[in-house]
Amino acid sequence: MAKHVFQTEVNELLHLIIHSLYSHKEIFLRELVSNASDAMDKLKYLTLTEDEFKNISFDPKIDITFNDAEDARSITIKDSGIGMNEEDLIEHLGTIARSGTKNFLGNLTGDAKKDSNLIGQFGVGFYSCFMVADQVEVITRKAGEEQAYRWVSDGKSGFELETATKAEPGTEVTLFLNDEGKEFANRWSISEILKKYSNHIAFPIYLEYEESTFDGEGDDKKEIKELKSEQVNDATAFWKRPKSELKKKDYQEFYKTFSNDYQDPALHIHTQAEGTLDYTTLFFVPEKAPNDLFYADYKPGVKLYVKRVFITDDEKELLPTYLRFVKGIIDSEDLPLNVSREILQQNRILDNIRKASVKKILKSFQSLAKKDKDYLKFYEQFGRPIKEGYYQDKDNRELLEKLVRFKSTKADGYTTLEDYVSRMQEDQKGIYYITGDNEATLRRSPLIEMYQKKDIEVLIADDEIDEIIIPGAAKYGDHDFKSVNRSNAGDELKKDGEADDDTEALEKEVKPFIKKLKKVLGDKVKDVKVSSRLTDSPSVLVADAEDPTFQMQEMMRAMGQMDMPDAKPILEVNLDHAILKKMKDMRKSKDFDNAAELLYEQALLLEGMKLENPAEFVKRLNDVLTKSL
Ligand code: ADP
Numbered sequence: 001m002a003k004h005v006f007q008t009e010v011n012e013l014l015h016l017i018i019h020s021l022y023s024h025k026e027i028f029l030r031e032l033v034s035n036a037s038d039a040m041d042k043l044k045y046l047t048l049t050e051d052e053f054k055n056i057s058f059d060p061k062i063d064i065t066f067n068d069a070e071d072a073r074s075i076t077i078k079d080s081g082i083g084m085n086e087e088d089l090i091e092h093l094g095t096i097a098r099s100g101t102k103n104f105l106g107n108l109t110g111d112a113k114k115d116s117n118l119i120g121q122f123g124v125g126f127y128s129c130f131m132v133a134d135q136v137e138v139i140t141r142k143a144g145e146e147q148a149y150r151w152v153s154d155g156k157s158g159f160e161l162e163t164a165t166k167a168e169p170g171t172e173v174t175l176f177l178n179d180e181g182k183e184f185a186n187r188w189s190i191s192e193i194l195k196k197y198s199n200h201i202a203f204p205i206y207l208e209y210e211e212s213t214f215d216g217e218g219d220d221k222k223e224i225k226e227l228k229s230e231q232v233n234d235a236t237a238f239w240k241r242p243k244s245e246l247k248k249k250d251y252q253e254f255y256k257t258f259s260n261d262y263q264d265p266a267l268h269i270h271t272q273a274e275g276t277l278d279y280t281t282l283f284f285v286p287e288k289a290p291n292d293l294f295y296a297d298y299k300p301g302v303k304l305y306v307k308r309v310f311i312t313d314d315e316k317e318l319l320p321t322y323l324r325f326v327k328g329i330i331d332s333e334d335l336p337l338n339v340s341r342e343i344l345q346q347n348r349i350l351d352n353i354r355k356a357s358v359k360k361i362l363k364s365f366q367s368l369a370k371k372d373k374d375y376l377k378f379y380e381q382f383g384r385p386i387k388e389g390y391y392q393d394k395d396n397r398e399l400l401e402k403l404v405r406f407k408s409t410k411a412d413g414y415t416t417l418e419d420y421v422s423r424m425q426e427d428q429k430g431i432y433y434i435t436g437d438n439e440a441t442l443r444r445s446p447l448i449e450m451y452q453k454k455d456i457e458v459l460i461a462d463d464e465i466d467e468i469i470i471p472g473a474a475k476y477g478d479h480d481f482k483s484v485n486r487s488n489a490g491d492e493l494k495k496d497g498e499a500d501d502d503t504e505a506l507e508k509e510v511k512p513f514i515k516k517l518k519k520v521l522g523d524k525v526k527d528v529k530v531s532s533r534l535t536d537s538p539s540v541l542v543a544d545a546e547d548p549t550f551q552m553q554e555m556m557r558a559m560g561q562m563d564m565p566d567a568k569p570i571l572e573v574n575l576d577h578a579i580l581k582k583m584k585d586m587r588k589s590k591d592f593d594n595a596a597e598l599l600y601e602q603a604l605l606l607e608g609m610k611l612e613n614p615a616e617f618v619k620r621l622n623d624v625l626t627k628s629l
Helices: 008-020 027-049 086-092 099-107 110-114 125-131 187-198 248-259 341-345 348-368 372-392 394-403 417-422 439-443 446-453 466-473 500-524 550-558 578-584 590-606 614-628
Strands: 002-005 062-067 074-079 133-141 148-153 158-164 170-177 205-215 222-231 267-273 279-285 302-306 309-312 327-332 406-408 411-415 431-435 458-461 479-483 527-530 539-542 570-573
Touching: 008 125, 027 062, 027 074, 027 125, 027 170, 027 187, 027 309, 062 187, 086 148, 086 158, 125 133, 187 205, 187 248, 248 267, 248 279, 248 327, 267 348, 279 348, 327 348, 348 372, 348 394, 372 394, 372 411, 372 466, 406 417, 411 417, 417 431, 431 446, 431 466, 439 458, 446 458, 446 539, 458 466, 466 479, 500 527, 500 570, 500 578, 500 590, 539 590, 570 590, 578 590, 590 614
Parallel strands: 062 205, 302 327, 431 458, 431 479, 527 570
Antiparallel strands: 002 158, 062 074, 074 170, 133 148, 133 170, 148 158, 205 222, 267 279, 279 327, 302 309, 406 411, 406 458, 539 570
């Protein structure tokens, strides 16, 4: 018998499950039944598509038995599914393959570890059985192979693996119940849990139990035990039931069995289409964003069925990537069963279903948007992917531009683009926005002083992807998006004729002054310019018209693009400010250099950026303080 140790993450997951889910212990059964059902989906698919499997006798069902003897309580879940060979066992019941789950575990700290809602966001899976068992035995034989295996573990450090015999392909999982799990070894608990969680599993689940009858009278009375079996679940494809029969509660229940989510879904969208294309789709939007939403190896939430036969749950093209938080099923009557991945990706039928589905989903988001409060809740979870869609999905641009929201200088919470436009001034040249990563910093930024003064609304784009999606969108209706972070922004705010000559004359006069500032700051800045937009602040840093902004540069670096050219900012100075006025007259003094550096450093701080040399900054500041106090 070979001993194997668990991958470290498995131990962590085990620990986490046992400590955070103890009040939901019963879900172990849902997890095991769902694994059994997946295994039968897989084999069913093979029997329909692969010649070597077409002739095997396949009777898809789950049999559950239990032993209620006081000192030997156990539950066995047996399926006639695909089974596992040695390699599968080591890989699937000894590691956690998905990096989303791994990262999730790594990020959990303190109280979060106790929050079962958090852990409910990803499938806890097979390992949940160790909440109720101190030993678990898996006997399994892979369909198409002769050798069976026995896997045993106490869920502590590892598992043991040896060969075994098993007459039929499939898997049999036996839980030897611990004190926590004893209560489940009876007919009523098991069937109640199955009805609650697994009613819509598409295969029959049979529960075997003993029924006692009595024969004779008095001392001759004899107990006769008889083995019986009952089907516990409905075993129908839920999504095929007529919509008119289904209540919200039914959808909620189905969602939970289907997704392993604890919470009710925020939304369900059920479509039964007949006509040129026959298909059923049932989509759900979870209440909370799945934790792997931003990982490249996220698990797609949509399962594909053909005529109720499960085909795949690992196809990322069923919906566009930005809708990866949507869970559900697509069941087509028109696709061939043995549809291959290559065919799927360019299949016209599926393409039409996908297009119609996306429209339908976006429209239901739009209905949700009629209720501000509900939509806000949704947007807080899924605003990011919605924005991705706004950027990527040109076909649905019109729908998506109604769904994006931004913070703004003139709105509490979020505003729509439509509302922004309705508040625009008559001669306003575009939709202004400021980007950066901190809302409070942006709201106080010197860059928007002039806009504020002129009562022009500016969108506060504090989400890092705004930096990409807003320029990408370029326009809303006839209105261009205009970044106020750029060096040329603000020029157009000047009234025609106004200030222009003035500034020119001024610039001539102050040229040597600006030159000196530039010299002091050296290669810290690309240029120093007289600002046309500052009113209260002495200085501000902006990106050159074609350069990426600071935040963009930081983001690209964070995403691993290290060879980004270091685009230097432009320092804009406000010549009307008292500091600058004073500086003009002291160009020769040493204090000028200090002041120049401070103008640059304070602008950097206002941008929410780090100082290159905080010690120097403090020294300079103290010099100034000493002199002025
Ligand atoms: P998940 O089901 O979310 O992938 P689990 O931890 O529940 O995670 O299961 C891990 C893997 O073990 C499954 O993906 C499957 O490959 C395999 N497995 C579990 N139970 C069975 C079963 N009854 N029959 C066949 N394979 C199984």
